[in-house]
Amino acid sequence: MTQQPFELPHFYMPYPARLNPNVDEARAHSTQWARDMGMLEGSGIWEQSDLDAHDYGLLCAYTHPDCDGPALSLITDWYVWVFFFDDHFLETFKRSQDRGGGKAYLDRLPLFMPLDPETPVPEPRNPVEAGLADLWARTVPSMSADWRRRFAVATEHLLNESMWELSNINEGRIANPVEYIEMRRKVGGAPWSAGLVEYATAEVPASVAEARPLRVLMETFSDAVHLRNDLFSYQREVEDEGELSNGVLVLETFFGCTTQEAADSVNDVLTSRLHQFEHTALTEVPALALESGLAPAETAAVAAYAKGLQDWQSGGHEWHTRSSRYMNERARPTNPWQRPAGPGTSAADVCALLAAAGMERLRAYTHVPYEKVGPSRIPDLHMPYPLGLSPHLDRSRGTLVDWCHRMGILEEGVWDEDKLAAYDLALCSAGIDPDATPEALDLSAQWLAFGTYGDDYYPLVYGQRRDLVAAKATTARLSACMPLEGEAAPVPLNAMERSLTDLWARTTAEMTPDQRRTLKHAIDSMTESWVWELSNQIQNRVPDPVDYLEMRRATFGSDLTLSLCRMGYGPAIPAEVYRSGPVRSLENAAVDYACLLNDVFSYQKEIEYEGEIHNAILVVQHFFGIDYPAALKVVQDLINQRMRQFEHVVAHELPVVYDDFGLSEEARAAMLGYVADLQNWMSGILNWHRNVDRYKAEWLGSRAHAFLPDRAPASALPVG
Numbered sequence: 001m002t003q004q005p006f007e008l009p010h011f012y013m014p015y016p017a018r019l020n021p022n023v024d025e026a027r028a029h030s031t032q033w034a035r036d037m038g039m040l041e042g043s044g045i046w047e048q049s050d051l052d053a054h055d056y057g058l059l060c061a062y063t064h065p066d067c068d069g070p071a072l073s074l075i076t077d078w079y080v081w082v083f084f085f086d087d088h089f090l091e092t093f094k095r096s097q098d099r100g101g102g103k104a105y106l107d108r109l110p111l112f113m114p115l116d117p118e119t120p121v122p123e124p125r126n127p128v129e130a131g132l133a134d135l136w137a138r139t140v141p142s143m144s145a146d147w148r149r150r151f152a153v154a155t156e157h158l159l160n161e162s163m164w165e166l167s168n169i170n171e172g173r174i175a176n177p178v179e180y181i182e183m184r185r186k187v188g189g190a191p192w193s194a195g196l197v198e199y200a201t202a203e204v205p206a207s208v209a210e211a212r213p214l215r216v217l218m219e220t221f222s223d224a225v226h227l228r229n230d231l232f233s234y235q236r237e238v239e240d241e242g243e244l245s246n247g248v249l250v251l252e253t254f255f256g257c258t259t260q261e262a263a264d265s266v267n268d269v270l271t272s273r274l275h276q277f278e279h280t281a282l283t284e285v286p287a288l289a290l291e292s293g294l295a296p297a298e299t300a301a302v303a304a305y306a307k308g309l310q311d312w313q314s315g316g317h318e319w320h321t322r323s324s325r326y327m328n329e330r331a332r333p334t335n336p337w338q339r340p341a342g343p344g345t346s347a348a349d350v351c352a353l354l355a356a357a358g359m360e361r362l363r364a365y366t367h368v369p370y371e372k373v374g375p376s377r378i379p380d381l382h383m384p385y386p387l388g389l390s391p392h393l394d395r396s397r398g399t400l401v402d403w404c405h406r407m408g409i410l411e412e413g414v415w416d417e418d419k420l421a422a423y424d425l426a427l428c429s430a431g432i433d434p435d436a437t438p439e440a441l442d443l444s445a446q447w448l449a450f451g452t453y454g455d456d457y458y459p460l461v462y463g464q465r466r467d468l469v470a471a472k473a474t475t476a477r478l479s480a481c482m483p484l485e486g487e488a489a490p491v492p493l494n495a496m497e498r499s500l501t502d503l504w505a506r507t508t509a510e511m512t513p514d515q516r517r518t519l520k521h522a523i524d525s526m527t528e529s530w531v532w533e534l535s536n537q538i539q540n541r542v543p544d545p546v547d548y549l550e551m552r553r554a555t556f557g558s559d560l561t562l563s564l565c566r567m568g569y570g571p572a573i574p575a576e577v578y579r580s581g582p583v584r585s586l587e588n589a590a591v592d593y594a595c596l597l598n599d600v601f602s603y604q605k606e607i608e609y610e611g612e613i614h615n616a617i618l619v620v621q622h623f624f625g626i627d628y629p630a631a632l633k634v635v636q637d638l639i640n641q642r643m644r645q646f647e648h649v650v651a652h653e654l655p656v657v658y659d660d661f662g663l664s665e666e667a668r669a670a671m672l673g674y675v676a677d678l679q680n681w682m683s684g685i686l687n688w689h690r691n692v693d694r695y696k697a698e699w700l701g702s703r704a705h706a707f708l709p710d711r712a713p714a715s716a717l718p719v720g
Contacts, residue, residue, distance in 0.1 A: 004327055005235055006248075006260040009267040011228070012274055015310055017318035020061035022069035027057030029073040030080050037134065038127040039084045045091055045127075046084065053324040056080050062315030063193075064308070067200040074138060075196050081131040082158070082189060088128055090241065099167065103660065106159050112136055113152045115145065143199065146206040151195040157186035160581070171652065173244065176641035178592055179585065180250045181223060181546055186581070187245065188229070190222030194309060201308035202301035208292050212528070213284035214302070216547065220277035221309045223546060225316055227270040231263055232326035254637070269545070272623065274313065275364075276544040281306045291472075363622060364542045369611030373628060375697035376604040378690075379636040381597055382643045385679040387687050388434030389427075396426040396441045403446055407502065408495035409453050413707040414460055422693035425449050431684020432561075433677075443506065447564070450499045451526065451557040457496065458530040459610065460707070463537045471534050475527045482520045484513060507564070515567055522559035529554035533614050542613050542622045549592065555614065556598065558591040565677050572670035577661055582653035589646040590678045594685045596639045600632065601689040604697060609705045643682075650675055 020026075031051060034040055040048055060076040067075070093102035112121045112132040117140050124130035140148050167173075175183065185191060198204055208214055230237075230247035237243035247269075252262035285306060289299045321328045390396070404410050404420055429436070429444035436444060462471040474496070481489050481500045489505075492498035500523075508516050529551055536543055543551070553559070566578065577583060599606075599616040606612035616638075620631040654675070658668050693699035 004329055005239065006263045008231060008328070009264055011267065011317060012271040013314055013317050015314040017062050017314040018065035018311070020065045020067065020072055022067075022072045023057055023061035025069045026060055026072045026076040027055070030057055030076040033077050033134075034080050034084070037081075037131045039080070039131065043088075043127055045088050051080070054083065055319075055323055056083060058322065059316070059319040062318050063312040064197070064200040065311055065315065071200055074135070075200060077131075078135055078139075078196055081128070081135055082192070084131070085128050085159070088126075094241075109159050110152070110156055113155060115148050115152065117141060139199065144203060144206065146209065147195070147198060147203050150209065151192070154189075154192040154195055158189040158192050160186075167653070167656075173648070174253045175245070175250055176638065176645055177250055177254055178549060178638065178642065179589070179645055180245070180247060182585075182588065183581070184226045184245065184247070185219065185222045188222065188226040190225040191218055193225065193312065194218045194221055197308040197312055198305055202304040204302060204305050205294060205298045207298075208288055208294065208302070211288055211292070212532070213280055213288045216280045217277060217285070217306060217309060219550075220273045220280065220547075221313065223273040224270050224277065224313055227266050227273070228317060228320065231266055231270075232320040232328060234259075234263070235327040236325070254641070268623070272544045273546060276547055277309070281310075363625075364544075365540055367540060367542050367613055367618070367622065369540070369613070370608060373604055373608050376601055376695060377629070377632055378600060379632060381600075381636070381686065382640040383683055383686055384643070384647065385683045387431055387683045388680060389687075390430035390434050390436055390441050392436070392438045392441050393426055393430040395438060396429065396445050397424070399442045400426050400445045400449060403442075403499075404449060407499040409449065409499060412457075412495055414457050415453060419703070420449075422699055423452065424688070424692045424694075425452060427691065428684060428688035431687045432681050434680060434684075443503070444564075446499070447503055447507075447560070450496070450503060451560065453499075454496055454527065455530060455555065455557075458534055459537060459612070462534055464706070466538050468531070468534060468538060471531050475531055478527050479520070479524050482508075482516075482523060484516050484520060511567070519560070519563045519567075522557075522563040525554045525559050526557045536613060540613070542619060545619050545623050548614065548616065548619045549595075552595045552599075552614070552616070553588070553591050556591070556595045558595070561681065562587055562591075565674065565681070568677075569670045569674060572667055573674065574661065574663075574667065577657065577663070577667070577671070580657055580661075582649050582657050586646060586649040586654070586675070586678065589642045589649065590682055592642045593639055593646065593682050596635055596642070597686060597689060600635060600639070601695040603628075603632075605695055605700055609700055646678075646682075 031048070034046070034051055035048075040046055040051065056079045057076050060072055060079055064072055064075055089102065089105075092098070093105065108122070108125075108129065109132060112124075112129055113136050114121065117137065121133050121136075122129075124133055143151070204214060227247050234246055234248045237246050238249050247266045248259065248262045251257070251265050252259055255262065255265070257265075285302060288294075289302060294302070320326050401417065401420060404415070410416055410420065425448040426441070426445040428448055429441055433441065433444055458471060462468070462474075477490065477493070477497060478500055481492070481497050482504045483489050489501050490497070492501050508519065511519070532551055533555060566573070596616050603615055603617050606615050607618060612618075616635050617628065617631045620626070620634050621628065624631070624634070626634075654671065657663075658671070663671070689695060
């Protein structure tokens, strides 16, 4: 290779890599297996020398140091298969930019992963199909149906999102950072690797497999694996293969910085994700085991899985420093404490020592709350869609006041009529759904009032008291206010329960059971995210940037909004269309646009008056060590990039989805309506932020930001 395009950074990796003693057995087995599957001589992709140089046996022996020989050989075969697939897809479809052929190729692969092992599979046509059929048949008998389902989904994501990379190459398009992290998890394959960690260690109990702590373990593991790979593979991917899906290139483009600066920033994100992994493993996972009532064997299985993910990180790094597949000249030791100190120790070494000791980790806990930041600065925000307003706005404003009084929202010391008027939630609903009937507009405004009130209530009532137990009890009771099968809801004890019980009954009266389950999950996600915020507030912990952006969607109530919006189209839009990558990308871009613009407008309110730490601008300030104006510029750029991504998906990706799924004219018209709803949602939310008093310095300076002075504080958990 030519000269390296940047110096590899110091990597945070305090855990030593260990080598499985069965490494030679795995090497020999995988070599014979690859030859039997047709992956070597004559494949046009690999020769024996390629497989030897890549040394996937060494990779798996480092990443799975404790499993026995047969298990290590099977896992190694899986990795040989996935890397062969990657190279085969590159040579066959990426280099020729053959999207049609690539899609047909990918569409067949799920047929070789039947959830029922007795289901026959087609006759393989190529080494990728032959390898997948063989591996699936050898692996699934020892795993549960739940694991099979999850692993099959991860494998399909790994395969199908190759089309996203191919589309970007065809268009010469480099993703924005948020889009990249999301898509890289799927196409990069680390969630798939996490499934094989379960195979090697212990299967995660199905009862907690989808819970936030386990999801965060998998996502932080994935992000760290992928970002590390991006650093080592930049030269091969970007300079040799013309690849655009690389985190260093993404940040280089987004920030307009040098390759070295981008590489250093990628390493900072990588380090932050590993810190998040450790934080989750040591704080959230034990609490989950206790609260979920896991048996000792189940708790041990989760612990073994977490340790397996940790082993993968250190082993994967060690392999990258040794494999000829990657740029690894002058790769620095994973643990700088092992380097002897002395007169020749450089300043860079000292920085690495401090980083290893946790200085970067501690920075997240050093925020000083209630600092004066002045009026929020509102930059130019790209909004290509016109605003529409419902003619029923004034009527809905009056109806909302009456409803809030009946629910008790204005009687608990958190809100009064002046606050409600300053928030003007009916204005938001009128922009979000300008064509709504009067009744639908009222319902929309009332849902916004419930969500906004709850978002204000949790930090004020439970945060000031540092009462996480009461917050969790309240969250559980709110979930019980949403019966799925007609069972009686509990008697409401406070305004949140009363309002949710009322809204649930009116909203779900005509819904199917599946629609009710989807809506309940969306609301549970929102209320549980308020507990996550409260936990960070109690610790005075500024969140990791990636974790923040993903949880921000939940704290903003985005799933609730999307669920209500989707239900308006019934079965006209097939469920698999909603699950497709482009539609999820479209929705997430819209949601992030709204969430981040809220952080821009609410910066003074949250930082100066409420002592809040959950704000994207503050997160960026802490992560990069920059001031408010500089952080605001980063967030502004990200907001505008998310809008441009939304426009890109509408113009270029949705038409392909319509064709791929063979949508009828009715379904295409429904999708156009859904896109228009998202456009109204974004323009309506921006208009609301620009016009309400809730975020204006003059109104903020005239109001108390604790309990209302003329009434007693609300009870943390009413008894009755």
